[in-house]
Amino acid sequence: MNGLTRQSLSQTNGSWLMAQTWSSLLFAHYKVPKSLLRPLIPRCFEIDTFENEAWISVVPFLMSGIRARGLPEFPFTPSFAELNVRTYVTFNGRPGVYFFSLDANSKLAVALANVTYNLPYRHANMKCAIQGDTIKFYSERTDPRAKKGIFSANYQSVGDIYYSTPGTLEDWLTERYALFVTRNKGIYEGKIHHDPWPLQSAKADIYVNTVSESVGIPVKDPPDLLQYAERLEVTVWPPKKVGLLG
Numbered sequence: 267m268n269g270l271t272r273q274s275l276s277q278t279n280g281s282w283l284m285a286q287t288w289s290s291l292l293f294a295h296y297k298v299p300k301s302l303l304r305p306l307i308p309r310c311f312e313i314d315t316f317e318n319e320a321w322i323s324v325v326p327f328l329m330s331g332i333r334a335r336g337l338p339e340f341p342f343t344p345s346f347a348e349l350n351v352r353t354y355v356t357f358n359g360r361p362g363v364y365f366f367s368l369d370a371n372s373k374l375a376v377a378l379a380n381v382t383y384n385l386p387y388r389h390a391n392m393k394c395a396i397q398g399d400t401i402k403f404y405s406e407r408t409d410p411r412a413k414k415g416i417f418s419a420n421y422q423s424v425g426d427i428y429y430s431t432p433g434t435l436e437d438w439l440t441e442r443y444a445l446f447v448t449r450n451k452g453i454y455e456g457k458i459h460h461d462p463w464p465l466q467s468a469k470a471d472i473y474v475n476t477v478s479e480s481v482g483i484p485v486k487d488p489p490d491l492l493q494y495a496e497r498l499e500v501t502v503w504p505p506k507k508v509g510l511l512g
Contacts (some may be wrong), residue, residue, distance in 0.1 A: 282459070282501040284334055290394070290401045291327035292421045292468055293493040295439055296478070296485040298322050303353055306482050307364055308448050310511060311355040316438045321490075322366075322483055323439065324475065325350040326403045326417065328394055329370070331499075346372040347392035349405045349417055351478050354439070355446060357453065357508065362444035366481040367415070369407050376409075383456055383505055384449040388412045399423070407480065415480030421470035423494040429462045436465065436493065453509035460500045468494035 300320040303313050313320055330345035349369040355362055368385055370376050371392035379387040388409035395402045399422045407415045430437035440463045445456045472487045479485070 281503075283504045284332065284502045286329060286500045286502065287331035287497065288495070288500060289328045289330065289497045290396060291325065291495045291498070292401070292403075292419070292470060293440065293491070293495075294324040294419075294470065294472070294489040295491040295493070296322050296324070297490050298353075298483060298485065302483060306366065307353070307355065308453075308511070310448070310453050310509065311357055311364060311446055314354040314356050314361055316435050320353065321439065322351060322353045322478060322485070324417065324478055324485075324489075325352065326394070326401075326405065326419070326421075329375070332375075346370055346375060347394040347403070347405065349390065349392070349403075349477060351481055351483070354442070357446050357455065360444060360455070361442055362446045362455065363442050364446055366483070367407075367412065367477065369405055369409075369415070369477070371405075383445075384447050384454070385445075386412070405477065407477070413480040415477035416474045417472075417477045418474040419470050419472040421468055421492070421494065423466040423496065424469050425467045427464045427466055427496075430465060435491070439491070440465065440493065447505065448511060451511050452507045453511060454505040455508045456505045457503040458500055459503075460498050463493075463495050463498065466494045466496070468492040 297319050326349045329348050351366045352363050355364045368387045369390035376387040376389050379385050390405045390407040393404045402420050405417045447454050
């Protein structure tokens with residue numbers, strides 16, 4: 267299935283800004299009370315739910331191959347580790363992702379993302395080692411602008427690659443092609459494009475997980491659903507102002 271069948275064709279209008287590669291990625295998905303999320307998300311966004319249940323996801327992965335449109339790969343941004351805490355929202359009926367935190371062990375990447383997207387990127391000490399089929403991931407947020415959060419886990423894929431079926435929970439959680447942020451009085455949408463996620467089931471030993479609690483969302487392990495993706499090529503559009511805060 268071509269990625270364009272999962273997203274609006276308008277997304278490809280204009281020039282994309284940046285290309286990236288995401289690899290060795292784990293989705294650790296948790297059901298959470300909608301009432302817990304509401305105070306943490308700007309009121310302009312509706313909390314999206316699947317069968318009346320809200321979710322957050324803790325997502326560790328490796329980022330590489332960063333390049334701007336028309337330019338070679340940036341020599342000063344080699345691969346680095348990243349860890350996201352995200353949830354699922356809509357704006358004017360359009361589904362997207364809302365990030366509570368994005369930790370990375372590249373100070374330059376953190377600075378660029380803060381400026382260009384106003385995303386809550388924060389610096390962290392991170393280690394990501396691949397030993398055979400197992401990814402050993404450790405992150406400890408050190409940025410003074412945010413509370414300390416730690417995530418330590420070993421994870422690996424299980425079984426064959428599959429592509430989610432529209433209408434299923436797996437599809438609802440992953441096949442989203444926009445993120446939403448607010449900046450000053452503006453509401454912004456950042457669109458992305460990629461082929462459908464090449465998903466696998468996953469297993470994980472999560473030893474420490476305070477990263478979601480650090481942003482106000484305590485969870486209990488094990489996660490309700492685990493998914494793995496080996497590699498995904500992504501293109502990113504510049505943020506576009508789509509509304510004003512009331």
